[in-house]
Amino acid sequence: MLYFAQWKVLLILGLCALGVLFSLPNLFTPAQLAWLPQSVPHKQVSLGLDLRGGSYLLLEVDVAAAQRERLNGIVDSVRKALLDEKIKYAGGPNVEGDAIVFKVSEPDRTEDAKKALAKLDPDLAVDVAPDGAGKIQFNPQALDARRSQAVEQSIEIIRRRIDETGTKEPTIQREGKDRILVQLPGLDNPEHVKALLGKTAKLTFQLVDSSVTVEEARRGHMPPGDEVLPSEERAGRGGQSAYLVRRRVMVGGDTLTDAQATFQNNEPVVSFRFDTAGAKRFGDATKENVGKPFAIVLDNKVISAPVIREPILGGSGIISGSFTVQSASDLALLLRAGALPAPITILEERTVGPDLGADSIHAGAVASIVGVVLVVIFMFLFYGLFGIFADIALFFNLCLMLASLSLLGATLTLPGIAGIALTMGMAVDANVLIYERIREEMRSGRSMLSSLDAGFTRAFGTILDSHVTTLVAGMLLYWLGSGPIKGFAVTLSIGVLTSLFSAILVTRLQIVTWLRQWKPKEIPL
Amino acid sequence: MMRPLIVIRRVPKIDFMRWHRLGFAFSILLGAVSIGLFGTVGLNYGIDFKGGVLVEARVNPGPADLAAMRAKIDGLHIGEASLQGFGSPNDVLIRLPQQGGGDAGQEKAITLVKQALGEGIDYRRVEVVGPSVGAELIRAGALATVLALVAILIYIWFRFEWQFGVGATISTIHDVVTTIGLFAIFQLEFNLTTLAAILTIAGYSINDTVVIYDRVREAMRKYRTMPFRDLINLALNETLSRTILTVSTVALAVLSLLIFGGEVLKGFSIAMLWGIVIGTYSSLFIAAPIIYYIQPNRRAPAREGREDASAESSRP
Numbered sequence: 001m002l003y004f005a006q007w008k009v010l011l012i013l014g015l016c017a018l019g020v021l022f023s024l025p026n027l028f029t030p031a032q033l034a035w036l037p038q039s040v041p042h043k044q045v046s047l048g049l050d051l052r053g054g055s056y057l058l059l060e061v062d063v064a065a066a067q068r069e070r071l072n073g074i075v076d077s078v079r080k081a082l083l084d085e086k087i088k089y090a091g092g093p094n095v096e097g098d099a100i101v102f103k104v105s106e107p108d109r110t111e112d113a114k115k116a117l118a119k120l121d122p123d124l125a126v127d128v129a130p131d132g133a134g135k136i137q138f139n140p141q142a143l144d145a146r147r148s149q150a151v152e153q154s155i156e157i158i159r160r161r162i163d164e165t166g167t168k169e170p171t172i173q174r175e176g177k178d179r180i181l182v183q184l185p186g187l188d189n190p191e192h193v194k195a196l197l198g199k200t201a202k203l204t205f206q207l208v209d210s211s212v213t214v215e216e217a218r219r220g221h222m223p224p225g226d227e228v229l230p231s232e233e234r235a236g237r238g239g240q241s242a243y244l245v246r247r248r249v250m251v252g253g254d255t256l257t258d259a260q261a262t263f264q265n266n267e268p269v270v271s272f273r274f275d276t277a278g279a280k281r282f283g284d285a286t287k288e289n290v291g292k293p294f295a296i297v298l299d300n301k302v303i304s305a306p307v308i309r310e311p312i313l314g315g316s317g318i319i320s321g322s323f324t325v326q327s328a329s330d331l332a333l334l335l336r337a338g339a340l341p342a343p344i345t346i347l348e349e350r351t352v353g354p355d356l357g358a359d360s361i362h363a364g365a366v367a368s369i370v371g372v373v374l375v376v377i378f379m380f381l382f383y384g385l386f387g388i389f390a391d392i393a394l395f396f397n398l399c400l401m402l403a404s405l406s407l408l409g410a411t412l413t414l415p416g417i418a419g420i421a422l423t424m425g426m427a428v429d430a431n432v433l434i435y436e437r438i439r440e441e442m443r444s445g446r447s448m449l450s451s452l453d454a455g456f457t458r459a460f461g462t463i464l465d466s467h468v469t470t471l472v473a474g475m476l477l478y479w480l481g482s483g484p485i486k487g488f489a490v491t492l493s494i495g496v497l498t499s500l501f502s503a504i505l506v507t508r509l510q511i512v513t514w515l516r517q518w519k520p521k522e523i524p525l
Numbered sequence: 526m527m528r529p530l531i532v533i534r535r536v537p538k539i540d541f542m543r544w545h546r547l548g549f550a551f552s553i554l555l556g557a558v559s560i561g562l563f564g565t566v567g568l569n570y571g572i573d574f575k576g577g578v579l580v581e582a583r584v585n586p587g588p589a590d591l592a593a594m595r596a597k598i599d600g601l602h603i604g605e606a607s608l609q610g611f612g613s614p615n616d617v618l619i620r621l622p623q624q625g626g627g628d629a630g631q632e633k634a635i636t637l638v639k640q641a642l643g644e645g646i647d648y649r650r651v652e653v654v655g656p657s658v659g660a661e662l663i664r665a666g667a668l669a670t671v672l673a674l675v676a677i678l679i680y681i682w683f684r685f686e687w688q689f690g691v692g693a694t695i696s697t698i699h700d701v702v703t704t705i706g707l708f709a710i711f712q713l714e715f716n717l718t719t720l721a722a723i724l725t726i727a728g729y730s731i732n733d734t735v736v737i738y739d740r741v742r743e744a745m746r747k748y749r750t751m752p753f754r755d756l757i758n759l760a761l762n763e764t765l766s767r768t769i770l771t772v773s774t775v776a777l778a779v780l781s782l783l784i785f786g787g788e789v790l791k792g793f794s795i796a797m798l799w800g801i802v803i804g805t806y807s808s809l810f811i812a813a814p815i816i817y818y819i820q821p822n823r824r825a826p827a828r829e830g831r832e833d834a835s836a837e838s839s840r841p
Contacts, residue, residue: 050789058658060657188648189648191636194632345655346632346653346655347654347655347657347658348653348654348655348658349632349635349651349652349653349654350650350651350652350653351648351650351651351652352649352650353647353648353649353650355647355649356581356649356650359787360787360789363785363786363787363790364786364787364790366785367781367782367784367785367786367787367790368781370781370784370785371777371778371779371780371781371782372778374777374778374781375774375777375778378773378774378777379774380530381529381530381531382529382530382531382532382770383529384527384528384529384530385527385528386529387529388527414787414789414790415718415721415790415793417786418718418782418786418790418793418794421778421779421781421782421786422725422775422778422779422782422797424778425774425775425776425777425778425779426729426732426771426774426775426778428771428774429732429771429774429775432767432770432771432774433736433767433771436764436766436767436770440536440763443536461739462735462736462739465680465684465732465735465739466731466732466733466735466736467732468680469677469680469681469728469731469732469735470725470728470729470732472673472676472677472680472728473673473677473724473725473727473728474728476669476672476673476676476724477669477721477724479669480665480666480668480669480672481665481669481717481721485717485718485720485721488718488721489721492725524527524528524529525529525532
């Protein structure tokens with residue numbers, strides 16, 4: 001039984017060699033690695049943000065807001081559809097929660113209303129009760145599709161915005177249904193990025209309605225199709241605190257092809273250029289409204305409201321407002337990257353400075369090395385030669401762990417380092433179980449070889465059970481944990497698997513070789 | 526030939542079962558205190574779970590004037606901030622309670638604090654957790670713990686008779702509950718890493734129990750007429766040196782983490798250290814004696830899966 005087939009020996013040795021080979025790159029700095037020839041493995045363990053420093057942001061896309069906005073856009077067509085069919089309605093149509101509600105005045109025309117509205121949009125589910133109460137909602141499939149679309153689109157926009165800031169190696173990924181995880185290595189002050197991500201950056205050009213004043217409109221004389229928007233203009237420069245504007249959008253920011261921060265009369269401004277369609281619409285609108293003011297609206301706030309002196313046909317223009325150099329360049333960046341389909345909230349932020357990261361690596365490394373050295377000495381004290389066998393297996397276990405982490409592209413976090421240290425302590429448990437068992441078999445009077453054999457065989461079941469239970473805990477942690485904890489789960493689980501290999505096979509191979517070469521008369525246990 | 530320097534030559538003959546009633550009483554007391562404290566005083570949840578803001582700041586040049594910094598932050602009226610030294614005299618850990626205004630409210634507070642403290646401060650770490658994430662993390666954490674226990678129970682049940690599964694589960698729950706108790710008594714911060722520690726403890730404790738149960742089962746087959754009490758004692762004594770050695774190696778690793786691993790890992794290391802001690806204790810004085818009370822049927826044909834499996838895979 002204490003015999004290894006040739007191919008098995010080769011397999012074990014080969015695995016150990018690969019482990020050493022693929023863990024080696026971790027001993028070098030990236031500069032040294034670049035100098036090495038291409039044929040040598042280069043992959044290093046990637047460090048988590050808590051070790052290399054950087055920012056971790058968990059964002060949530062406010063899908064409900066996007067949906068509300070879309071319903072707002074539909075309200076007009078609902079009104080029109082009802083008017084076209086000459087269906088009288090009393091209440092609404094208004095957006096309430098996630099639905100448009102209205103009330104048909106003549107109960108015998110509910111079916112007509114239903115039919116007319118059903119034609120509006122296949123994504124809408126129209127329901128009109130016999131008493132005339134109507135409700136229009138998105139159907140669930142459409143809602144899911146929209147949600148997905150909004151999140152994917154947000155990721156794209158966020159990526160563009162972050163790329164524009166020049167942050168290196170950002171990771172932006174979808175998390176769950178409506179969340180986005182942004183990881184920005186090396187960024188220790190994310191305030192600017194956060195400010196950029198927090199803005200929807202929805203730019204519109206809308207006509208200002210001067211037929212009534214803002215005060216009158218607020219007092220209830222709101223002309224239909226109008227809205228009052230607050231202004232961001234500085235007081236005392238002829239600006240107002242709010243404007244009454246037409247809801248209808250002349251041109252939207254989605255038609256912009258470029259935006260740049262520049263100066264006009266020594267003031268920071270943002271210049272922009274429309275695409276062909278946008279240029280035409282803007283040209284037409286300005287031609288029809290010469291002499292009237294229009295509002296440049298960003299995220300429902302009026303940036304400025306210049307008067308149209310002449311038709312703007314060139315397809316480009318300038319936004320002036322109360323900009324600083326920074327805010328002008330930010331706005332230009334946001335306009336270039338495009339508007340978010342829905343507002344975004346920051347749910348979680350974790351930022352670690354680079355020197356704390358370096359301190360953590362140092363502390364983790366020292367703790368691991370001290371731990372390993374102590375365990376190595378301990379095993380030698382208690383098991384002598386066999387302890388050294390276990391220590392050699394432990395060394396290969398460490399190499400295999402690092403190699404697996406490097407090859408899998410797993411992220412090493414500070415809790416992950418703790419996981420490595422802990423695994424080193426636990427890995428020798430398998431050796432302890434085997435050696436104790438061998439001792440017992442010897443005590444019960446078995447021969448040397450038979451004791452060795454029985455030790456390995458009988459301890460195996462126990463080792464398997466104890467490893468599986470730890471593996472179960474590790475996998476659950478990986479599944480349910482987040483960030484650094486996932487790192488711990490990864491190292492713990494990998495460590496359990498590699499230790500199963502090293503503590504059993506590598507140790508056994510050493511003992512078998514020792515038996516063959518030295519032909520000992522007894523076991524030094 | 527290199528012989529071990531330290532050897533336990535003989536199998537000890539300790540009457541563990543003599544102490545099991547005391548052990549039960551002690552554990553019930555410990556468990557009751559833990560649950561009581563958890564219910565009344567509660568845990569000192571970190572921001573991972575309750576939301577809020579945590580800032581690790583290094584004052585240059587130090588040392589940090591905690592009182593002055595506290596006064597500046599209190600002036601902001603953003604709830605009761607807690608400041609404490611963190612490792613070196615230059616380092617301060619600032620915690621702010623969860624802010625109003627939902628997830629966005631937390632972000633505002635951090636900007637205010639940075640403005641109030643002014644220049645000369647290096648923000649080494651900033652963590653902001655909104656209330657909605659905190660609640661989710663609590664749920665995920667509790668779920669992970671319960672699922673881990675259930676999964677382990679199922680595994681044990683699959684490999685052993687159900688009585689062993691019950692014993693292992695009770696002793697593991699005991700370890701988890703008393704670890705939570707430890708955090709309640711000393712009001713140590715309970716955060717995500719603590720939770721990771723608790724799950725690892727569960728895994729480790731079960732590991733210890735399984736080794737002993739394995740031996741109990743083996744003895745059950747070998748000595749069909751031996752009284753159960755003696756059988757358990759025998760199993761415990763036979764595995765005692767393994768128990769001590771394994772506890773020692775893991776404890777060595779954890780101790781070096783506690784001493785050298787830095788402030789961030791302190792909570793994790795403390796939890797782990799306690800977990801190994803209590804896990805070992807519970808394997809000896811809870812898990813093993815429980816089997817005495819709910820005895821597996823010795824006549825029933827023992828499940829042989831283990832022996833077959835091991836023979837299979839160790840064949841060259």
